Amino acid sequence: MIRTTCPYCGVGCGVIATPDGRGGATIKGDPDHPANRGRLCVKGTALGETIATAGRLTTPRIDGAEASWGTALDLIARRFSETIAEHGPDAVAFYVSGQLLTEDYYVANKLMKGFIGSANIDTNSRLCMASSVAGHRRAFGSDTVPGQYADLEEADLVVLVGSNLAWCHPVLFQRIMAAKATRPGLKIVVIDPRRTATCEGADLHLSLAPGADAHLFNLLLAHLPETGRIDPAFLRHLSGLPEALVAARTSTPAATDLEPADLDAFLRLWAETEKVVTVYSQGINQSETGTDKVNAILNCHLATGRIGRPGMGPFSVTGQPNAMGGREVGGLANMLACHLEIENPDHRAAVADFWAAPRIAEKPGLKAVDMFRAVEEGRVKALWVMHSNPAVTMPEADRVARAIAGCDFTVVSDLWAETDTARRAHVLLPATGWGEKSGTVTNSERCISRQRPFLAPPGQARPDWWALAQVAKRMGFSGFDWESPADIFAEYCALSGVAGGLGSDFDISGLEAADYDALPPTYWPQAAQKGGRFFGTGQFHTPDGKARMIPVTARLPDPVTPAHPYRLNTGRIRDQWHTMTRTGQSPRLAAHLGEPFLEIHPDDAAQLGFATADLAEVTNAHGRALLRVMISDRVAPSHPFAPMHWTGETAPSGRVDALVTATTDPVSGQPASKSAAVAIRRFEVRWHGFAITRSDLRPGCEYWAKAPIPGGWRAELAGTTPPEDWALWAENLLRLGPATLQVSDPSRGLYRFAFFEGDRLCAAIFIAPGPVALSRSHLVTQLGSTARSILAGQPEAARPDPGPTVCACLNVGMNTILRAIADQGLASVEAIGRALGAGTNCGSCRPELATLLSRFSSREAAQ
Ligand SMILES: Nc1nc2c(c(=O)[nH]1)N[C@H]1C(S)=C(S)[C@@H](COP(=O)(O)OP(=O)(O)OC[C@H]3O[C@@H](n4cnc5c(=O)[nH]c(N)nc54)[C@H](O)[C@@H]3O)O[C@H]1N2
Ligand SMILES: Nc1nc2c(c(=O)[nH]1)N[C@H]1C(S)=C(S)[C@@H](COP(=O)(O)OP(=O)(O)OC[C@H]3O[C@@H](n4cnc5c(=O)[nH]c(N)nc54)[C@H](O)[C@@H]3O)O[C@H]1N2
Ligand code: SF4
Ligand SMILES: [Mo]
Numbered sequence: 021m022i023r024t025t026c027p028y029c030g031v032g033c034g035v036i037a038t039p040d041g042r043g044g045a046t047i048k049g050d051p052d053h054p055a056n057r058g059r060l061c062v063k064g065t066a067l068g069e070t071i072a073t074a075g076r077l078t079t080p081r082i083d084g085a086e087a088s089w090g091t092a093l094d095l096i097a098r099r100f101s102e103t104i105a106e107h108g109p110d111a112v113a114f115y116v117s118g119q120l121l122t123e124d125y126y127v128a129n130k131l132m133k134g135f136i137g138s139a140n141i142d143t144n145s146r147l148c149m150a151s152s153v154a155g156h157r158r159a160f161g162s163d164t165v166p167g168q169y170a171d172l173e174e175a176d177l178v179v180l181v182g183s184n185l186a187w188c189h190p191v192l193f194q195r196i197m198a199a200k201a202t203r204p205g206l207k208i209v210v211i212d213p214r215r216t217a218t219c220e221g222a223d224l225h226l227s228l229a230p231g232a233d234a235h236l237f238n239l240l241l242a243h244l245p246e247t248g249r250i251d252p253a254f255l256r257h258l259s260g261l262p263e264a265l266v267a268a269r270t271s272t273p274a275a276t277d278l279e280p281a282d283l284d285a286f287l288r289l290w291a292e293t294e295k296v297v298t299v300y301s302q303g304i305n306q307s308e309t310g311t312d313k314v315n316a317i318l319n320c321h322l323a324t325g326r327i328g329r330p331g332m333g334p335f336s337v338t339g340q341p342n343a344m345g346g347r348e349v350g351g352l353a354n355m356l357a358c359h360l361e362i363e364n365p366d367h368r369a370a371v372a373d374f375w376a377a378p379r380i381a382e383k384p385g386l387k388a389v390d391m392f393r394a395v396e397e398g399r400v401k402a403l404w405v406m407h408s409n410p411a412v413t414m415p416e417a418d419r420v421a422r423a424i425a426g427c428d429f430t431v432v433s434d435l436w437a438e439t440d441t442a443r444r445a446h447v448l449l450p451a452t453g454w455g456e457k458s459g460t461v462t463n464s465e466r467c468i469s470r471q472r473p474f475l476a477p478p479g480q481a482r483p484d485w486w487a488l489a490q491v492a493k494r495m496g497f498s499g500f501d502w503e504s505p506a507d508i509f510a511e512y513c514a515l516s517g518v519a520g521g522l523g524s525d526f527d528i529s530g531l532e533a534a535d536y537d538a539l540p541p542t543y544w545p546q547a548a549q550k551g552g553r554f555f556g557t558g559q560f561h562t563p564d565g566k567a568r569m570i571p572v573t574a575r576l577p578d579p580v581t582p583a584h585p586y587r588l589n590t591g592r593i594r595d596q597w598h599t600m601t602r603t604g605q606s607p608r609l610a611a612h613l614g615e616p617f618l619e620i621h622p623d624d625a626a627q628l629g630f631a632t633a634d635l636a637e638v639t640n641a642h643g644r645a646l647l648r649v650m651i652s653d654r655v656a657p658s659h660p661f662a663p664m665h666w667t668g669e670t671a672p673s674g675r676v677d678a679l680v681t682a683t684t685d686p687v688s689g690q691p692a693s694k695s696a697a698v699a700i701r702r703f704e705v706r707w708h709g710f711a712i713t714r715s716d717l718r719p720g721c722e723y724w725a726k727a728p729i730p731g732g733w734r735a736e737l738a739g740t741t742p743p744e745d746w747a748l749w750a751e752n753l754l755r756l757g758p759a760t761l762q763v764s765d766p767s768r769g770l771y772r773f774a775f776f777e778g779d780r781l782c783a784a785i786f787i788a789p790g791p792v793a794l795s796r797s798h799l800v801t802q803l804g805s806t807a808r809s810i811l812a813g814q815p816e817a818a819r820p821d822p823g824p825t826v827c828a829c830l831n832v833g834m835n836t837i838l839r840a841i842a843d844q845g846l847a848s849v850e851a852i853g854r855a856l857g858a859g860t861n862c863g864s865c866r867p868e869l870a871t872l873l874s875r876f877s878s879r880e881a882a883q
Contacts, residue, residue, distance in 0.1 A: 022474040023050055025461055026064045027119065027454035028597050030338030031055055031191045032463025033064055034541065037455065037474045044068060045455070045474060053541055055169065055463055061190035062595055062609065062828050062864040067454075069606040071475060077437045077450040078479025089480060092447055093487070096404070097494030099429045100136070103402040109138035109379070113391050113400045116351060117407035118145040118340030121459030121471060123508040124484040125342070125349045127500070128406065129357060130375060131488055133350070135497045137379025139362060140400065142353040144408045146388035147415075147691055149343050151305040152336035153352065154688035155314025158570050159322065161562035162359055163347055164525055166554040167297065167333035168465045168543075173199040174331030177293040181211040181233060181317070182303015186218040186867045187594040189301075189337055189464075194863050197221050207293070209286060211236065212303055214589065214619075214661055215654040217867035226286055229277035230587055230659055230695055233304055234574035236278075236286075237316035238271035243287045244323055254325030257558030260569035264319050267571035275576060290320070295331035301339070302591060306694050308577060311687035315570035322567050328556030338464040345462035348526050349512065353385035357512070358519035359526040367522060374518050375499055387689035388414065389682045396423035404431040406484055407451070409599040411440035412667045415691040417677035418643045433484055436601055440668040440675075450481040454602075457483050459505045460539070468528070469541045506536035525554065525561060577695045580658070584640050584697035586624070589661040590676050591694070594864060595828055596665040604670060607800075610727035611825035614796075615736050616666040616674030618647035618700070621657040625649065629702055633791035635723055635738055637703035638662070640696060643678025646703055646723045648736070660700070664693075671725035707769065709737035710792040712799055713754055713783035729800040732783075736792075746771040746787060754783045763811050772811040779806045786813060795821040797833050826868050829861035834872065841876045849873065 026033045034053020037045045047067045051058035080092035103111050116128050120143075132141040145153075156163045169192060172178055178196055185193040200206045200221065210222040211233065219225040228236060242265065244250055255261065273283055290296055298321065304313045318334050326332040338344045350357040360367035362384055372380035386394055392414060394400040403424070411421035424430055425444040432445035435453045442448055451457075456477040462468050485508060492500040502508045513532035520527025528544050545552055560567045580587055595609040603609045618636045620628075630636065634649045647662055655661050666674035683692045705723065714732040721739040728734075743749040750773045751758060759773035769789035775782050781802055786792050794813035798821055802810055815821050822833030837858060846852050849869045853860040859869050 025469040073478035081448040113140035118343035122345040123505040134377030139381035139385030150688040150690040151310030177296040183301035220867035231577040234316040235271040235275040238268035241268040251325030264569035308692040342461035415680040415682040580697040614727040620660040635703040646673040711785040827858035832858040
């Protein structure tokens, strides 16, 4: 039994893993971890299904051929050294990740900023937290998150703005819902153009115009003095309030598109409620005015002194498991370690001295978007990508993929050789993954937790810190001789002591001598464990010690154009993690939403001539995506939504970042990932298909998307040109010889083939001229079965179709739930749980159960 930390979101839940000795493990929530107290969401619960090592990258590869570690490391060191000698240190770059462990991050940062002498190390946190970091630094003088999770439970009002907490930080959401259940006076407001699952628990949902958040919080700031809510005692800790108010008063309600009554209700509630926490995430950060949006929020908390006290404060929830650790360790191109600043000569000198660094970086390096531009233009000639998949997740992703492919020398460290990024690299390094590697991560509330190994790494996989240190040594640098992550952590703690001496709040030097292996979840500052928060006493990290109110002149995104009249919102779904390289292996997680989709308002759908399950072609100057149409009034007209998760491996035409424009916030450099202007039309196909098969497949047709199912794969297919011979086509696709059973009706364009091995079904494929209207939830259970009725495509009458999966833990489908609501008169989420088990394990689907209940009762009312 090993205590470790979940590798997914920034909630940072403690996990207890019990290895089974055969490479697997059972996973439970750690009841003693302060972040989750035993809870896990569905992704955490399914961790045991994503640790199999089949198909992993197990040896280094050079240009596709297996190589020894020695050869690969020598080559990397030589190519980086040669490039630096010939073109200077800024001709090389590292692109790293908020999913790296702190120790990995520390080594990458030390090598680049202290020894190579460039700050060209940036991280996917640029796409994620950069605007929060910049906003914090502008207001507080440091990138410090003031509050703790307990504040969300102690608040009387929780405002969730640009955050789909129910799906993206599910355990935190459950903690809030549990607090609300015991204390119904706790009010929840969700501010999101989309009606998300998070809205299910909310008292008020403000569906504001995309990008109008700074206007909204400006209106709030302007409202505060009118109602006497400016805190006179806190005023002496602030500078710039008058200027901020002048700017705030330029915002008008019209910009928000909100109903006046809803807007008033929000302003009143926020002003009247002292204990208010404003939680924000990517709807705020990922914007061309993200930093201003952050400061507009911070301004309201500062003006009211509602910060750093129990139950109140602004709260930027971090996305990745170590997004916060990366900020502490200085992973961004414009920071040094331990909250020290690259532009500050004293800070630089102290770090250089501590590292005995020959060449400390003197100026900030390239931020993510600029870094890949520099790669494209050949200014960066050697690139090392670690623990990220930028060919999928960067804006203008096609361009980024081409830049990576065209780079003189690219190294990728990953678990897999087949990611969109790894496929374009010269050198691949096999990294150890979660469960195999050892280190620390820091969650959204500044709690440092250990990730501990409990599985043997496959083949020659090695930790990322080790590969970096080896390359550093081979480049002739000293100071990289650690034996273990514990050594690195101790050095990092010591450096933080130096930083503390320079006034940094990030000083964990007290942990230098701690027993690393036994390190329990530990908050910083150390006092925080006893309820310590930042800024409650009004002491900030600016030169005059005062918080800076920032005047925010709110600006809406550039209007869409007649050629590209829709604004594409993008983000996450409940059961997948980013580019799905881990979650995408679990049939259970794929059952929730198994295909890239475009959620679009019924009015838009009518105008575009869409029927449910048609394919949409979404285009702009940067790229194109084909997405399955999901008609829903949860999105506003003209503001469709598409998830970010599909890749060249899982649905090559479903990569939405091909469409995202690389417009960035001028302060933070964070891209606006939620507001691409696009054109949408119906993608006219002549045939649609659905396949289930035991072995992996890579169909060549114009549209396909695949997902794992128990014992194999499912795939959705579509194309504009039908093959001449469907039987031959199916044989070639599935590589199984002639079909055992087939039904064809050429006049109606219907073809169905089933392939048996002995009496067991090993594949089946269904072709139709329109979207294949067969029960997926039935078909995906049929691999390995002996049922010869498979080509009927429907369950027998005695076994009703469960419908699409809602509860992934207990595998309960939507039809089953709706039938039970109707037949048994179930009236609450709890009653559904008692009757069917749905929602009783991890609870991630409870908001969707609530939606089904309300849908059912509104249908009843209408009848
Ligand atoms: N299931 C799952 N959970 C995850 C992840 C995952 O991949 N899958 N990734 C993790 C990571 S790295 C991150 S950063 C977090 C992200 O967590 P979130 O930020 O909660 O997730 P997103 O879906 O990116 O976006 C949040 C919401 O912003 C809304 N939005 C778009 N534009 C605007 C706007 O102009 N204003 C406002 N107010 N809202 C807007 C979108 O409609 C969306 O519902 O999730 C983490 N958790
Ligand atoms: N359109 C749009 N785009 C977005 C966003 C959005 O909301 N909309 N969100 C952005 C945000 S907030 C984020 S955080 C990014 C995330 O984007 P990425 O970081 O690019 O996505 P991941 O899929 O998490 O990539 C992680 C990679 O690391 C590999 N890996 C796993 N474990 C290890 C390990 O231990 N070591 C190493 N070396 N590799 C490992 C995985 O196989 C995978 O290839 O996407 C951004 N892109
Ligand atoms: S909420 Fe879910 S994904 Fe996030 S850390 Fe906890 S178990 Fe992992
Ligand atoms: Mo993120």
